[in-house]
Amino acid sequence: MALRHAVLAALLDEELSGYQLAKAFDLGVANFWHAQPQQLYVELARLEKEGLITGREVVQDNRPNKRLFRVTEAGLAELERFTSSAPRPSFIRDDLVVMVQAADHVDPAELIRQLGERAVFARAKIDLFDRLLHAMRGERSEADFLRTGTRVGPYLTCLRGLAFERGNLEWCERSVSVLREREHRA
Template sequence: MTTLGYAILGLLSREELSGYDVAGRMRARVGHFWEAWHSQIYPELARLEEAGLATHRVVEQRGRPDKKVYKITPAGLETLKEWVTEPPVPRPARDELVLKAYSLWLVEGGGAIALFRDQEQRHGEKLLEYESIRAWMEKEWGEEVLRTDSPRFASYAALQRGIVYERGYAEWCRWVAEQLAEGQRTKRPRKPKAV
């Protein structure tokens, strides 16, 4: 089983979905910590079905192409439950911007400051977006967001990670931009080639 398989089972545990819908949920719901395109999703759904973890029925539609609606099986639910409490293999977050930061010393102020200010804004916007979703959840779902046996709690908890992540990211970007700006203000001449 691949991680994507579990991601899909996680969605199917909440509702029956077509491949197209899975792709949509993937973008909207779990997109901030796992993404997948339909070209990966369709074969994965077929594999889940072959493994007996999901089944599908064809739903005919008027004026639209037929769709295959997938449903998780009891075996699928068991597999998913077992996976949930297993510790994940630790993998470092691959982050290209941090890699760029590691070579920041090579470039003179301007462009780098712009980059980090821009990234700060992007992540700040993401943060606001997530926070407004959280506000919506709290208003709409009330105390259920803290009822740990409710899927709404799980959605809320995952979103919470996105919020903490984006807040920290924006903070770091601002800090870097400030250091760069400060470095430009109190400019020292670069070290001469031969001392």
């Protein structure tokens, strides 16, 4: 029971179609959760059936019609209930970290390569998050925006995503330099 609330939270500020939601959740632009398009269409159908969201058909020329969803009163109440319940603790679950755990028993050159690839990916996400944050706060300073802006929730979650990717990047760089130096000695 977790994706439903992520979807509700994503639909709070704007009406979105399944396709639009999917793009956000798939690319991880919605840095607070991740899901495949298929899962979203299923979840949207369920949420609508339960009355937590409503969809309206939008007819388009030259491209397929789409359905835009927004959160209902019942949906908002469900979110309110969710935010009062105990969140489960969050854990790292990352293939790459498992690989590094085995570092002393596998080919270091492979690991260095993998860590390098992840670093590239992390840098791209950091750039993306920087741009998103700037777009949200406009010309205001961050401190000013967080004090007086109208929507700070998405900004705060984006800050978490940014810090997470910075953590990834630093750890990759550190690990590569450690493994490189040990290769030289060996």
